[in-house]
Amino acid sequence: MTVTSTARIGAVRDRSGGTALPVLAGAGALALRRTRASRGGEARVTVVGAMSAPLGGDRLRIDVDVAAGARLTVDSAAATVSLPDHEGRPAFYDVRLTVGEGAELRWLPEPVIAAGGSDLRMTTRVRLAAGARLVLREELVLGRHGEAPGHLTTRLTVDHDGRTLLDQALAFGPGAAPGWDGPAVLGGHRTLGQLLLVPPPDLPADLDLPPLSSLTPLAAGPALLLTSTAPRPAFTSTAAALAR
Amino acid sequence: MTTTAEAAQAAGSGAGALSALLLLSDGRFPAGGHAHSGGAEAAVADGRIRDAAGLADFCRGRLHTTGLVAAALAAATTAGLDPLVLDDAADARTPSLALRTVSRRLGRQLMRAARATWPGADLDALAAARPRGAHQPVVLGVTARAAGLRPLDAAHAAAYESAAGPATAAVRLLSLDPFHAAAVLARLAPQIDTTARAAAEAAGRALTHGPTALPAASAPLLDIGAEHHAAWPVRLFAS
Numbered sequence: 001m002t003v004t005s006t007a008r009i010g011a012v013r014d015r016s017g018g019t020a021l022p023v024l025a026g027a028g029a030l031a032l033r034r035t036r037a038s039r040g041g042e043a044r045v046t047v048v049g050a051m052s053a054p055l056g057g058d059r060l061r062i063d064v065d066v067a068a069g070a071r072l073t074v075d076s077a078a079a080t081v082s083l084p085d086h087e088g089r090p091a092f093y094d095v096r097l098t099v100g101e102g103a104e105l106r107w108l109p110e111p112v113i114a115a116g117g118s119d120l121r122m123t124t125r126v127r128l129a130a131g132a133r134l135v136l137r138e139e140l141v142l143g144r145h146g147e148a149p150g151h152l153t154t155r156l157t158v159d160h161d162g163r164t165l166l167d168q169a170l171a172f173g174p175g176a177a178p179g180w181d182g183p184a185v186l187g188g189h190r191t192l193g194q195l196l197l198v199p200p201p202d203l204p205a206d207l208d209l210p211p212l213s214s215l216t217p218l219a220a221g222p223a224l225l226l227t228s229t230a231p232r233p234a235f236t237s238t239a240a241a242l243a244r
Numbered sequence: 245m246t247t248t249a250e251a252a253q254a255a256g257s258g259a260g261a262l263s264a265l266l267l268l269s270d271g272r273f274p275a276g277g278h279a280h281s282g283g284a285e286a287a288v289a290d291g292r293i294r295d296a297a298g299l300a301d302f303c304r305g306r307l308h309t310t311g312l313v314a315a316a317l318a319a320a321t322t323a324g325l326d327p328l329v330l331d332d333a334a335d336a337r338t339p340s341l342a343l344r345t346v347s348r349r350l351g352r353q354l355m356r357a358a359r360a361t362w363p364g365a366d367l368d369a370l371a372a373a374r375p376r377g378a379h380q381p382v383v384l385g386v387t388a389r390a391a392g393l394r395p396l397d398a399a400h401a402a403a404y405e406s407a408a409g410p411a412t413a414a415v416r417l418l419s420l421d422p423f424h425a426a427a428v429l430a431r432l433a434p435q436i437d438t439t440a441r442a443a444a445e446a447a448g449r450a451l452t453h454g455p456t457a458l459p460a461a462s463a464p465l466l467d468i469g470a471e472h473h474a475a476w477p478v479r480l481f482a483s
Contacts, residue, residue: 155460157456157460163332164332164333164336165336166336166339167333167336167337167456167460168337168339168460168462169459169460169461169462170461170462170464171461177308177309177312177461178304178305178308178435179301179302179303179304179305179306179307179308179309180305180308182298182301182302182304182305183287183292183293183298183301183302183305183465184283184287184301184302184303184304184305184306184309184463184465184466185305185309185463185464185465185466186464186465187292187465192464212468213468214340214467214468214471214472215471216339216340216341216342216467216471217341218335218336218339219335219336219338219341219344220332220335220336225339227339227464227467227468228468229464229465229468
């Protein structure tokens with residue numbers, strides 16, 4: 001069965017300086033829970049995968065709108081595992097994030113895992129107003145433990161104040177362009193972690209970049225991008241230190 | 245089989261177009277490319293390229309990612325899209341500061357050679373708007389236009405360079421037999437052609453849909469390797 005689900009989160013600043021969630025609508029495979037926030041003035045939402053999704057043929061979508069001055073963290077209860085379907089159809093997962101002036105979004109989902117034989121096409125489009133703040137973590141894992149990778153493509157586009165900060169497409173696994181697993185692209189590594197920070201934070205004095213990683217400013221606005229093919233624990237601890 | 249005249253017709257719009265394309269993609273054209281390894285030096289240093297097979301795999305990956313993007317940006321520029329809009333599109337598709345710096349330096353060097361070789365108002369305007377250098381593929385696209393070439397020709401030059409740069413550098417880096425490096429490129433030729441065609445088609449779509457229609461294929465290890473390489477105190481190649 002094909003599942004089409006669009007979940008929606010709308011966050012606004014309330015009168016007491018906190019963040020209210022007038023829109024919190026899970027859909028099908030994407031259930032949403034308001035969870036306890038750890039930072040003052042913010043709301044936190046945890047995406048709970050209500051079933052094994054995305055499965056080939058699924059179309060998942062999540063729209064997040066953080067209005068001016070509001071602060072929202074979105075995380076997830078578990079990794080998103082892309083699974084094959086018998087007909088070999090691709091699944092689609094589209095994320096749309098809009099962050100208003102003076103608003104903050106911390107988008108911190110667990111990894112996307114491309115199980116053997118699966119085919120997932122992800123798009124993430126982020127629109128930031130001038131003065132918006134963003135912490136975005138994206139972790140891609142090719143195959144479950146000891147398993148061949150599935151096919152995974154992503155396109156991440158981030159606009160800030162009308163200019164494009166980042167436009168990046170990745171394609172891994174069977175069916176991706178030749179050379180994806182070679183020494184120019186992934187070189188046999190099976191994870192890729194990225195953390196995008198707008199604006200760049202003050203770097204921790206004790207920051208120790210793991211091997212196979214880079215930290216670079218983007219061109220079109222105040223932004224810093226961490227990219228890492230290091231094993232997950234090294235990436236996640238560096239990402240946590242930067243996103244504090 | 246096509247005749248030489250037909251091949252010249254296919255390669256460009258006017259007399260001398262095929263030779264102009266050969267000149268533009270000749271490693272001896274004084275555009276500064278010989279000082280760059282296209283990421284091969286960093287890859288050799290950390291053991292990602294050890295032999296001709298590794299080089300072939302590296303060139304293949306570069307061709308289908310940043311090579312495709314460079315070819316599409318070049319073709320879109322030749323097709324007449326605003327070079328400054330495409331320069332921004334190149335920024336957005338180049339997360340590594342080290343690679344943006346290299347691309348602009350190569351753009352500046354190509355601009356100098358191009359203005360002397362095919363002088364024209366479009367090159368002058370881009371040089372004035374980006375005095376510190378526009379991105380190399382954008383300068384390549386304006387140059388191709390000034391030389392009477394088509395978008396597909398510009399895409400071919402960029403796609404070929406994306407593989408030829410590392411292949412040529414690897415001869416020095418690995419003491420690789422030059423015959424083997426040439427063979428790597430010869431075996432990649434069909435993929436270079438299909439990449440150029442895909443880039444030119446994307447450039448055609450960008451004429452109606454804007455630069456978001458251009459590919460944005462990214463190669464994480466090229467980005468990471470370039471950032472590390474830029475911090476080395478001593479190196480054989482500038483990038």
